[in-house]
Amino acid sequence: xxxxxxxxxxxxxxxxxxxxxxxxxxxxxxxxxxxxxxxxxxxxxxxxxxxxxxxxxxxxxxxxxxxxxxxxxxxxxxxxxxxxxxxxxxxxxxxxxxxxxxxxxxxxxxxxxxxxxxxxxxxxxxxxxxxxxxxxxxxxxxxxxxxxxxxxxxxxxxxxxxxxxxxxxxxxxxxxxxxxxxxxxxxxxxxxxxxxxxxxxxxxxxxxxxxxxxxxxxxxxxxxxxxxxxxxxxxxxxxxxxxxxxxxxxxxxxxxxxxxxxxxxxxxxxxxxxxxxxxxxxxxxxxxxxxxxxxxxxxxxxxxxxxxxxxxxxxxxxxxxxxxxxxxxxxxxxxxxxxxxxxxxxxxxxxxxxxxxxxxxxxxxxxxxxxxxxxxxxxxxxxxxxxxxxxxxxx
Amino acid sequence: xxxxxxxxxxxxxxxxxxxxxxxxxxxxxxxxxxxxxxxxxxxxxxxxxxxxxxxxxxxxxxxxxxxxxxxxxxxxxxxxxxxxxxxxxxxxxxxxxxxxxxxxxxxxxxxxxxxxxxxxxxxxxxxxxxxxxxxxxxxxxxxxxxxxxxxxxxxxxxxxxxxxxxxxxxxxxxxxxxxxxxxxxxxxxxxxxxxxxxxxxxxxxxxxxxxxxxxxxxxxxxxxxxxxxxxxxxxxxxxxxxxxxxxxxxxxxxxxxxxxx
Ligand SMILES: Nc1ncnc2c1ncn2[C@@H]1O[C@H](COP(=O)(O)OP(=O)(O)OP(=O)(O)O)[C@@H](O)[C@H]1O
Ligand SMILES: [Mg+2]
Numbered sequence: 001x002x003x004x005x006x007x008x009x010x011x012x013x014x015x016x017x018x019x020x021x022x023x024x025x026x027x028x029x030x031x032x033x034x035x036x037x038x039x040x041x042x043x044x045x046x047x048x049x050x051x052x053x054x055x056x057x058x059x060x061x062x063x064x065x066x067x068x069x070x071x072x073x074x075x076x077x078x079x080x081x082x083x084x085x086x087x088x089x090x091x092x093x094x095x096x097x098x099x100x101x102x103x104x105x106x107x108x109x110x111x112x113x114x115x116x117x118x119x120x121x122x123x124x125x126x127x128x129x130x131x132x133x134x135x136x137x138x139x140x141x142x143x144x145x146x147x148x149x150x151x152x153x154x155x156x157x158x159x160x161x162x163x164x165x166x167x168x169x170x171x172x173x174x175x176x177x178x179x180x181x182x183x184x185x186x187x188x189x190x191x192x193x194x195x196x197x198x199x200x201x202x203x204x205x206x207x208x209x210x211x212x213x214x215x216x217x218x219x220x221x222x223x224x225x226x227x228x229x230x231x232x233x234x235x236x237x238x239x240x241x242x243x244x245x246x247x248x249x250x251x252x253x254x255x256x257x258x259x260x261x262x263x264x265x266x267x268x269x270x271x272x273x274x275x276x277x278x279x280x281x282x283x284x285x286x287x288x289x290x291x292x293x294x295x296x297x298x299x300x301x302x303x304x305x306x307x308x309x310x311x312x313x314x315x316x317x318x319x320x321x322x323x324x325x326x327x328x329x330x331x332x333x334x335x336x337x338x339x340x341x342x343x344x345x346x347x348x349x350x351x352x353x354x355x356x357x358x359x360x361x362x363x364x365x366x367x368x369x370x371x372x373x374x375x376x377x378x379x380x381x382x383x384x385x386x387x388x389x390x391x392x393x394x395x
Numbered sequence: 396x397x398x399x400x401x402x403x404x405x406x407x408x409x410x411x412x413x414x415x416x417x418x419x420x421x422x423x424x425x426x427x428x429x430x431x432x433x434x435x436x437x438x439x440x441x442x443x444x445x446x447x448x449x450x451x452x453x454x455x456x457x458x459x460x461x462x463x464x465x466x467x468x469x470x471x472x473x474x475x476x477x478x479x480x481x482x483x484x485x486x487x488x489x490x491x492x493x494x495x496x497x498x499x500x501x502x503x504x505x506x507x508x509x510x511x512x513x514x515x516x517x518x519x520x521x522x523x524x525x526x527x528x529x530x531x532x533x534x535x536x537x538x539x540x541x542x543x544x545x546x547x548x549x550x551x552x553x554x555x556x557x558x559x560x561x562x563x564x565x566x567x568x569x570x571x572x573x574x575x576x577x578x579x580x581x582x583x584x585x586x587x588x589x590x591x592x593x594x595x596x597x598x599x600x601x602x603x604x605x606x607x608x609x610x611x612x613x614x615x616x617x618x619x620x621x622x623x624x625x626x627x628x629x630x631x632x633x634x635x636x637x638x639x640x641x642x643x644x645x646x647x648x649x650x651x652x653x654x655x656x
Binding site: 106107110112114115118130 | 552553555556558559560561562563564565566569573574577578580
């Protein structure tokens with residue numbers, strides 16, 4: 001078990017990750033980070049376009065977006081390695097733009113770890129303390145604590161070149177935390193690791209975040225990573241922020257088609273709004289016919305809209321499901337074009353008679369599930385609830 | 396042991412190469428122990444070593460000059476070259492690419508041109524030829540070697556360790572002394588040793604910029620040969636070879652030690 005006296009004594013052990021939003025956690029450390037209208041160009045290329053976000057004290061905040069969308073650029077501006085062309089970056093309400101990197105209470109875990117090759121693991125972690133001429137005894141106990149936090153106590157005397165990727169990453173985390181920054185920036189810290197280790201390190205990072213409670217800004221292009229640990233996510237594309245929200249909001253009600261497609265798989269059908277009854281919207285989708293969607297703020301009839309439904313929300317059967325008493329279920333028929341087995345689930349590409357393809361993901365059955373295997377060319381019945389789909393405005 | 400087909404051929408090539416490289420040296424070493432003055436073998440003797448160490452005052456004077464120039468010019472070139480490499484690596488400026496390209500020029504320029512141009516330069520500023528001019532000349536041709544070797548070392552490392560250092564609270568100065576310099580040590584050491592060697596053996600450039608009383612070892616050996624080859628040159632060569640081998644081995648071990656640290 002980990003036990004910490006000096007740095008973490010104030011924070012009671014947290015059994016599991018509490019919701020930090022709304023400040024349920026008692027002892028929030030770290031800083032609020034506010035980014036207002038930041039833009040940055042390289043020559044004629046615009047890497048960031050009027051980016052604004054407010055990151056709250058103690059939040060695990062992810063910047064998610066495809067490669068080249070400007071995540072690293074934004075992180076470097078927060079850390080102080082680059083200056084924005086315009087806009088403001090402030091920590092707890094105070095602008096930091098005029099401070100050099102060494103005077104910002106922000107530390108970074110670099111994408112390639114950037115460990116000092118000439119120093120041992122111990123001295124790498126001790127580096128910030130040595131700069132401040134901390135007495136040796138203090139250095140030993142502090143570095144010891146942080147090496148224990150990242151479970152590297154037994155590797156203290158190794159050189160970085162002798163470590164595995166996961167170990168290097170942990171040294172980088174310990175080194176970035178030892179200064180007790182109020183914000184920790186992590187630039188795709190797991191991208192160099194294999195899938196299994198990545199999962200493991202992600203859980204450890206999350207645990208560390210819980211333990212020390214400072215603000216984490218986590219850059220990734222892996223939506224699974226972002227969804228599983230973040231308090232909130234900012235989805236970016238081409239230098240712009242498209243949506244900011246909790247993982248649930250981002251996944252269940254994406255603001256744009258791009259967000260919907262980037263966060264997990266989707267089926268998206270374009271159509272025209274036919275009629276609106278309360279929150280129930282009927283959309284005429286070319287080929288598929290009338291599709292029902294519930295929408296809190298329904299669009300006007302006649303307007304263009306896209307119906308979006310996640311593949312795992314669609315039920316797939318080999319026999320026509322019993323006629324439902326509910327009126328909010330959409331039914332479609334089709335044939336399986338291609339089943340793709342992926343361990344715990346299977347993804348089916350189902351061709352509707354109109355030629356439209358639908359993606360359906362079915363979790364593999366346990367004993368309570370019955371029914372025959374669904375195979376290639378099988379005739380299948382698809383159904384989903386109007387509640388599980390949503391509408392995106394024409395774009 | 397694994398037997399590779401065609402081993403006979405590669406072995407032959409290997410021995411031919413080694414023979415080509417080292418046979419002249421072996422002949423030299425053998426003849427340094429020859430008691431006769433001519434090329435015929437007159438029996439084993441240390442007479443030329445005795446002569447070298449006890450009688451040839453001028454050889455040692457020239458050697459002293461060479462050493463002084465080699466160490467001082469290598470030291471100055473190492474300082475300047477290291478700073479230059481760090482500057483080029485660290486700062487991003489507009490003509491960076493051109494600076495790096497220009498640094499290569501002295502390496503490919505014929506020595507005789509460098510010698511002549513330095514001579515013209517010194518004559519132009521009316522500087523008396525002597526140890527000082529040799530020192531300046533050697534520093535100038537050593538500089539690009541050190542510069543490129545340190546630069547090569549720095550290029551091995553990602554620029555992000557410099558950013559990491561700043562990020563962790565180091566000022567620019569602390570970053571220089573705690574990260575950049577320690578990381579470049581192997582490059583600096585090999586740059587310095589290369590500079591010492593180049594300076595010790597340089598003949599052409601030194602020939603142009605030396606003056607009375609500033610004879611270096613290569614110049615002296617050349618002047619000795621003009622009066623016929625004395626076997627003292629053989630014994631001197633063997634002493635130099637032994638010294639070089641010793642220093643090379645030490646340097647190698649030192650670099651290995653640093654690399655492991
Ligand atoms: N120093 C620079 N000079 C010119 N262009 C740059 C520079 N740094 C970044 N860019 C450009 O800015 C864009 C955003 O880069 P950035 O590194 O922020 O992307 P990213 O979102 O971090 O991508 P990735 O996920 O691949 O790391 C890219 O198109 C990149 O080519
Ligand atoms: Mg990046």
